[in-house]
Amino acid sequence: MATKTEMFDLVVLGAGPAGENVADVAHARGLTLFASDARPYFPTHYASDLYSIERHLVGGECSYYACIPSKALLRAGAALRAAQRVDGAKQAVAVSGVDVVGVLRRRDYMTSGGDDKGQVGWLKGAGIELFRGVGKLAGPKKVEVLAQDGSTLTLEAKHAVCISTGTVPLIPPIPGLEQAGYWTNREATSTGTVPKSLLILGGGVVACEMATAYASFGCRCTVLVRGMGLLERMEPFAGEGVGKGLKELGVDVRFAVDTTRVDRVEGEVVAQTSKGEFRAEEILVATGRKPATADLGLPSVSVGLGPGGYIPVDDTLLVSAPTNEAEPWLYALGDVNGRALLTHMGKYQGRQAGEAIAARARGRALGPLGKAEAWGRYTATADEGAVPQIVYTDPEVASVGLTAAEAEKRGRKIRVVDYALGSVAGSYLLADGYAGHARWVVDRDRQVILGATLVGQDVGELVHAATVMVVGEVAVARLWHAVPSFPGMGEVWLRLLEGLGRGDE
Ligand SMILES: Cc1cc2nc3c(=O)[nH]c(=O)nc-3n(C[C@H](O)[C@H](O)[C@H](O)COP(=O)(O)OP(=O)(O)OC[C@H]3O[C@@H](n4cnc5c(N)ncnc54)[C@H](O)[C@@H]3O)c2cc1C
Numbered sequence: 390m391a392t393k394t395e396m397f398d399l400v401v402l403g404a405g406p407a408g409e410n411v412a413d414v415a416h417a418r419g420l421t422l423f424a425s426d427a428r429p430y431f432p433t434h435y436a437s438d439l440y441s442i443e444r445h446l447v448g449g450e451c452s453y454y455a456c457i458p459s460k461a462l463l464r465a466g467a468a469l470r471a472a473q474r475v476d477g478a479k480q481a482v483a484v485s486g487v488d489v490v491g492v493l494r495r496r497d498y499m500t501s502g503g504d505d506k507g508q509v510g511w512l513k514g515a516g517i518e519l520f521r522g523v524g525k526l527a528g529p530k531k532v533e534v535l536a537q538d539g540s541t542l543t544l545e546a547k548h549a550v551c552i553s554t555g556t557v558p559l560i561p562p563i564p565g566l567e568q569a570g571y572w573t574n575r576e577a578t579s580t581g582t583v584p585k586s587l588l589i590l591g592g593g594v595v596a597c598e599m600a601t602a603y604a605s606f607g608c609r610c611t612v613l614v615r616g617m618g619l620l621e622r623m624e625p626f627a628g629e630g631v632g633k634g635l636k637e638l639g640v641d642v643r644f645a646v647d648t649t650r651v652d653r654v655e656g657e658v659v660a661q662t663s664k665g666e667f668r669a670e671e672i673l674v675a676t677g678r679k680p681a682t683a684d685l686g687l688p689s690v691s692v693g694l695g696p697g698g699y700i701p702v703d704d705t706l707l708v709s710a711p712t713n714e715a716e717p718w719l720y721a722l723g724d725v726n727g728r729a730l731l732t733h734m735g736k737y738q739g740r741q742a743g744e745a746i747a748a749r750a751r752g753r754a755l756g757p758l759g760k761a762e763a764w765g766r767y768t769a770t771a772d773e774g775a776v777p778q779i780v781y782t783d784p785e786v787a788s789v790g791l792t793a794a795e796a797e798k799r800g801r802k803i804r805v806v807d808y809a810l811g812s813v814a815g816s817y818l819l820a821d822g823y824a825g826h827a828r829w830v831v832d833r834d835r836q837v838i839l840g841a842t843l844v845g846q847d848v849g850e851l852v853h854a855a856t857v858m859v860v861g862e863v864a865v866a867r868l869w870h871a872v873p874s875f876p877g878m879g880e881v882w883l884r885l886l887e888g889l890g891r892g893d894e
């Protein structure tokens with residue numbers, strides 16, 4: 390089979406959200422400098438500025454098997470329930486449930502039916518070469534790619550290689566599970582048919598969102614949770630609210646369940662557990678993720694893995710390994726570094742690393758004494774204590790920053806302030822009988838917001854305001870001047886301020 394070698398400025402391994410964004414920013418930086426300096430920033434004798442390697446679909450897990458299809462599957466149920474909660478509207482909508490065929494059709498539209506030609510077009514339009522194949526490191530600044538036809542390509546990077554290969558499902562070693570066959574996020578988000586019943590293993594975000602979606606399709610869902618709560622990394626009232634919502638949707642949620650064996654008997658999945666036997670047409674394993682680092686050739690550049698097998702990096706996303714000491718060249722972005730397993734955080738890391746790569750390629754120091762500053766152009770500082778997330782359950786959960794427990798663990802002196810979200814005018818206008826909850830975690834010494842969590846219908850879009858408060862370290866005293874529009878749900882921020890009080894003059 391053919392073998393050839395080419396040289397590029399930057400080689401990106403994995404074209405998911407993180408890989409796409411680092412390529413985009415690094416490329417944009419190159420073009421800007423070309424124009425303003427009237428000389429090519431990336432030397433012109435290279436075939437192209439950047440090279441992207443993708444073994445499956447450009448756009449990654451997010452576009453085809455995760456964020457986009459899962460939210461498409463959830464949206465119709467959320468819209469229907471929203472209408473059912475408003476007198477005058479509820480009479481106008483069918484109460485028998487969503488139209489599953491329509492939901493799947495809309496999901497297919499959102500994922501282009503699993504065809505990535507739109508995203509490939511974007512890459513090519515941006516001047517980025519794409520190679521479909523499995524890539525691995527083959528020494529410093531060297532990447533080998535194996536195509537499906539068996540041909541190989543060796544790429545040499547002049548400046549940098551980025552690993553952005555994401556994660557794969559973490560499957561627990563439950564006896565019989567492999568033989569029985571199971572769904573992961575891939576089947577759950579791309580299915581063409583909805584089973585009559587579904588067992589869901591796990592109590593995290595995927596389990597809660599998929600239980601919400603499938604319950605709205607009329608599928609009988611049972612969630613088997615190993616721990617004592619749902620969404621355990623969030624404030625406890627988040628998991629409690631979601632658990633209550635799932636129950637209202639008819640989902641059977643069981644806690645402290647140890648699943649000891651899974652079999653398929655006459656087409657049905659049978660799970661033996663510490664809480665008895667459970668049966669369903671299918672089983673979805675939603676027990677977390679592990680980094681896609683297998684066969685990446687990391688030993689060829691002596692990169693060791695951190696806790697959970699993630700690739701350890703510094704705040705400029707540079708891999709923490711001796712190979713980077715003499716000349717920084719190897720980066721790891723997105724899920725694969727384990728800093729924050731979210732698309733928007735992977736994209737953010739891509740933007741920051743793209744700037745750092747471009748600056749280093751130009752021979753620029755990233756900051757005083759060569760060290761990039763926190764919250765600067767080259768660092769992904771938000772990964773540490775300012776990560777926002779929206780969980781699209783019913784009620785929704787929106788959070789950013791530290792929970793009270795995390796803040797205390799970090800030794801912060803905090804004050805927690807809570808408010809019943811249903812008492813805000815905007816909420817009770819939004820839905821009859823609106824129930825929700827909001828919390829701020831406030832740094833008592835610095836009088837800034839460390840974290841916020843909201844639970845309730847349509848709270849998702851509120852979270853960005855809280856993200857700005859946390860990232861901007863806005864003084865609580867100044868927030869009294871951030872006047873919320875009436876009658877919007879944003880008034881919750883005023884209610885939380887009132888809960889904190891203004892103190893004595
Ligand atoms: C069901 C589900 C729903 C989710 N919903 C949300 C959500 O609503 N919001 C949110 O922010 N996050 C969500 N996430 C998380 C989100 O999907 C990930 O954080 C995001 O996809 C990570 O992006 P990435 O670029 O790091 O990796 P990925 O999207 O996993 O992309 C990695 C790419 O690398 C490729 N690759 C891997 N190894 C190689 C190799 N050796 N050679 C070549 N290519 C390779 C893969 O094929 C893949 O395309 C969800 C996750 C799941 C499972």
Ligand SMILES: NC(=O)c1ccc[n+]([C@@H]2O[C@H](COP(=O)([O-])OP(=O)(O)OC[C@H]3O[C@@H](n4cnc5c(N)ncnc54)[C@H](O)[C@@H]3O)[C@@H](O)[C@H]2O)c1
Pocket residue numbers: 561590591592593594595596598613614615616620621648675676677678730731778779780781
């Ligand atoms: N809307 C969103 O932002 C969104 C949606 C989906 C996923 N995601 C991200 O994707 C990542 C993966 O989500 P996830 O839900 O797969 O993982 P997770 O880590 O959030 O949850 C995994 C769950 O599985 C349980 N578990 C682990 N091992 C188990 C076992 N052997 N038996 C039973 N239960 C077991 C854990 O206790 C936990 O409840 C998360 O980091 C999440 O933030 C985000």
